[in-house]
Structure formats: C-alpha cells, structure tokens
Amino acid sequence: MAYHSPYRAAPHVNAPPDQSFLWNIFQRVDKDRSGVISDSELQQALSNGTWTPFNPVTVRSIIAMFDRENKGGVNFNEFAGVWKYITDWQNIFRNYDRDNSGFIDRNELKLALTGFGYRLSDQFYGTLIEKFDRQRKGQVAFDDFIQCCIVLQRLTDVFRRYDTDQDGWIQVSYEQYLSMVFNVV
Amino acid sequence: MAYPGYGAPPGGVPGMQQDPLYGYFSAVAGQDGQISADELQRCLTQSGMSGSYQPFSLDTCRLMINMLDRDMSGTMGFNEFKDLCQALNGWKQTFGSFDRDRSGAVEGHELQQAIGSMGYNLSPQAMNCIMKRYSNHGRIPFDDFVSCCVRLRALTDQFRRRDTTHTGNASFQYDDFIQVTMSV
Numbered sequence: 001m002a003y004h005s006p007y008r009a010a011p012h013v014n015a016p017p018d019q020s021f022l023w024n025i026f027q028r029v030d031k032d033r034s035g036v037i038s039d040s041e042l043q044q045a046l047s048n049g050t051w052t053p054f055n056p057v058t059v060r061s062i063i064a065m066f067d068r069e070n071k072g073g074v075n076f077n078e079f080a081g082v083w084k085y086i087t088d089w090q091n092i093f094r095n096y097d098r099d100n101s102g103f104i105d106r107n108e109l110k111l112a113l114t115g116f117g118y119r120l121s122d123q124f125y126g127t128l129i130e131k132f133d134r135q136r137k138g139q140v141a142f143d144d145f146i147q148c149c150i151v152l153q154r155l156t157d158v159f160r161r162y163d164t165d166q167d168g169w170i171q172v173s174y175e176q177y178l179s180m181v182f183n184v185v
Numbered sequence: 186m187a188y189p190g191y192g193a194p195p196g197g198v199p200g201m202q203q204d205p206l207y208g209y210f211s212a213v214a215g216q217d218g219q220i221s222a223d224e225l226q227r228c229l230t231q232s233g234m235s236g237s238y239q240p241f242s243l244d245t246c247r248l249m250i251n252m253l254d255r256d257m258s259g260t261m262g263f264n265e266f267k268d269l270c271q272a273l274n275g276w277k278q279t280f281g282s283f284d285r286d287r288s289g290a291v292e293g294h295e296l297q298q299a300i301g302s303m304g305y306n307l308s309p310q311a312m313n314c315i316m317k318r319y320s321n322h323g324r325i326p327f328d329d330f331v332s333c334c335v336r337l338r339a340l341t342d343q344f345r346r347r348d349t350t351h352t353g354n355a356s357f358q359y360d361d362f363i364q365v366t367m368s369v
Contacts, residue, residue, distance in 0.1 A: 182314040
C-alpha cells in the first residue's frame, strides 16, 4: 500500500551516468554559465511532449527538492540528483503510457497509481485529471503527471507525520486539518 | 451544514422558471440540466456574479463544483447553482467591506479579519498557512479570496462529517484523506 511503503520509482535500470556525460548536459542547460541552473533554465531544457513550456510549478518543486543551499537553483553536484529524478520519472511515464500516446489517460493513470500502492475510487481519477491536466485534453502530459504524483506524495508525507502508530488512521483537530491541507494543496 | 438536494426533480422545482438565475443557468446547461466548470465560469460572468471584479478563474470554478458535488460527477445542477450564488453573494459582501479602496484585492491582515468575520475561529498558525497560500505580494484578489472561502467551507464540511463525536476531532483513514483533500 502506498502508505506503508513509499512508492519507489521503477526499478533502477540505468547505470549511474558518468560525470563527463552529466557535465556536458549541465553546461548546455546552464545557459548563462553561472554555475547554477535556475528555474527558467531547467524549464527550457525539459520537454513535456506538447510544445508548451514545462509546468513551472513542477520545475520549482524539482529545484527545491535538490537545492540544498536555498539559492533558487542547482549546482553541478545537485544536478546529478535532478537528472536521475527526471530520468526515473521518464521511465515510469513510458512504462504506464501503454498506448505510447505521450499522454497518460485516466485508465493508465489508474494503473500507475494503483501500481504505486494507492487505493482510490474510480471517480477520483476523473477528479485528478481535471485538477492536473493543464493541456485540457482529459489526459495528463509528462509534467502534469509528475506534479500529480508530487502532490500525492506530499499529502502522504503529511499524513504519516500525524499517524504515529502507523495504522493508516489519524485523528486531528479542525485546525490541524486545515493547516495540513493549506500547506500542501 | 446540510446541502439541499443537488438535482432538480423532473419538471424542475416549482417557481424555477421565474427565477432570474434560471435564465442564466439554462442558457449554458445542456439537456441534462448540469453544468461543468467552464460552463459555470461563463454562467457566473454572464449573470454578473463576479460583480466589478475579474471573472472567476477556471480553477476556482472547479473548486466551486467540487464543494457541492456529492456524487463526484464534476458537474452542478440548478439547485446547487442557487446555493452557490447565495454563498457567493455573501462572500462578495464580506470582501467588499474589507476592500475599502476598491482595488479588487485585500491585504493579508484584512483576509484574516474577513475569515474571522465569517465565523472561522482559527489559530495564528492555521491563518499563516492560509495567508502563505493565497497572498500574492501581500495582496489577495477577489478570485483567490473566493477560492479560499470555497475550500474552507468544503473542508469544514468534510471535517464535520468525520467528527462523529462532535468534539472538534475527526478521524481520517489514509485513502479517504487523500481523496477528500485532493478534491477540495
């Protein structure tokens, strides 16, 4: 269940990339050669398969995840993490985009999230697509898929913090509940 | 806080045809008498519900539908639409009373007062979370204010349903928590 074992990315099929390979990529992405890849530089380097800019909220989340110095970007050391993170997501996405459409539709999303261990009602997948599909296609593109999973994970994390006996139930006061929600979603 | 039935009985409710709101509603609703988020957006703009403020964003309209959507159909019937308009008028009034300079936005501390005036008695920490979420350089425009109110109301309703002992504490099972929180 997604709750007890945090869903992992697809089994690690790539060998860790070598440093010069990563450095090449880093230099190309770091357009202003500042030594730090900013949100906008990363956004320009990523593709969601729709010819529209990569979801900036997702870009921000990714940078924030790996930026250990709160500088608003990632340096070369931190970039290795970013690269692996994105590559893992690409593998997952490709794995669940069964019809190779470049989008994950409602059924494929259900397969993916169920595969991660979530147990969600059928109608809820419709809600998720409505909420995250920025292309208004009724399916999620690569960036929106990542965003959806990131938010689900954040909710799981905040739930876990309150579930001290790990039985899948929490008891919260009204205010705790509001704070939990407004912090994440 | 019980919401009245969300559909209209066959033939509609008595007096429905004379309701001015029904005109706007039926103009966008299809045969099934239900409207989706983008139809709601059009409907609210055409009926002047957003007043002199910017039209509601699609996101906010989606939230509004979810707030009243018991069967998770993603659409809204006429009775729900009426409930929504009533709530919107209330929020518009509250907002207006705090947006004294008519700039279309209120400031952080005014948001706090507005929320308090609606009967929510929140701790400073909870208020901080809310302000962080909605404040754009210290200002909260009307659409975001409504979005906040909708979510507060929806979350409160969800919480109350799970506070079976009426002690101000609710139990959430994990899968339920995920779904409830994501749909608000």
